Amino acid sequence: MIHNIIKDKPTKLFxxxxxxxxxxAIIAEVIGVKIFSLEETLGWTKSSFALLGEDGLSFDLTVGVLPWPIVFIMTDIINEYYGVRGVRFLSVLTAILIAFAFLVFFLSIHTAPAGWWQVSQQSKGVPDMQAAYHQILGQGMNIILASLTAFLVGQLADATVFRRIKKLTGEKNIWMRATLSTLISQLVDTVVVSYIYLYFSMGFSFPRVTAIVLVGYTYKFTVAILCTPLIYLIHNLIEKYLGHQQAADMKAAALRDA
Known part of the structure; x- marks a missing residue:
């Protein structure tokens, strides 16, 4: 049985x-507790601007945004060849695995640390390893509900918009369905996670959260546009791997998928 699975190209590709x-998706959740300066990372002068009455804003973003473009690219590719049900299956599975990962983090944080380990990195500027461990892995638990909700809603929005555009345009204009579906899903994802976590949970003001959403989405919007050539590259590689006829059959079946 396993030999048939391994030999089947569509299965291996999936x-x-x-x-x-x-x-x-899991990497983004884990590393997302760090906030970085986009301008300083690129060697630019740090900006400071006002938006919706909030002063001192700049492009300070969670590092979780770095791997997310790959997630949305994979969403569009999977939708292209395996349909909405393929995206839905992976989205639900991913949400379950993220929740499982944070459950393991929670349990590992609450194990009793060995005394020698807790002070083992003092010479490197970490006086309390247990506190550092809790701060890094435990901080993400504050936003897990917001993040998982945003992830599922964003993914389903991406899959739905992608499919509807493809029904209208057919096989042409890959860039249109890939870019527009990503832009809409990124907006949904950013809005949901920001307002659930920052506004309802952390108590930030509505103007400030809205400003943060606009700044974050501007970055995601730009990245989505820049990733368009990558979509075509991956499509071409998959077409060569599957063969034109099999790829065409899979895309036709995916389009018929409810």
Whole structure:
């Protein structure tokens, strides 16, 4: 049985794409507790501007945004060849695995640390390893509900918009359905996670959260446009791997998928 699965190109491709999809989603959740300065990372002068009455704003973003473009690219590719049900299956599976990962983090944080380990990195500027461990892995638990909700809603929005555009345009204009579906899903994802976490949970003012959403979405919007050539590259690689006829049959079946 396993030999048939391994030999089947569409199955292997689904596992490969799904693996990247899940891995990048979990990585984004784990590393997302760090906030970085986009301008300073690129060697630019740090900006400071006002938006909706909030002063001192700049492009300070969670590092979780770095792998997210890969997730949305994988979403569009999977939708192209495996349909909405393929995206829905991987999205639900990913949400379950993210929740499982944070459950494991929670349990690991609450194990009793060995005394020697807790002070083992003092010479490197970490006086309390247990506190550092809790701060890094435990901080993400504050936003897990917001993040998982935003992830599922964003993914389903991406899959739905992608499919509807493809029904209207057919096989042409890959850039249109890939870019527009990503832009809409990124907006949904950003709005949902920001307002649930920052506004309802953290008590930030509505103008400030809205300003943060606009700044974050501007970055995601730009990245989505820049990733368009990558979509075409991956499509071409998959077409060569599957063969034109099999790829065409899979895309036709995916379009018929409810």
């Amino acid at each position: 596992i490969f794409l799904g693996g990247f999809f899940i891995a990048n």
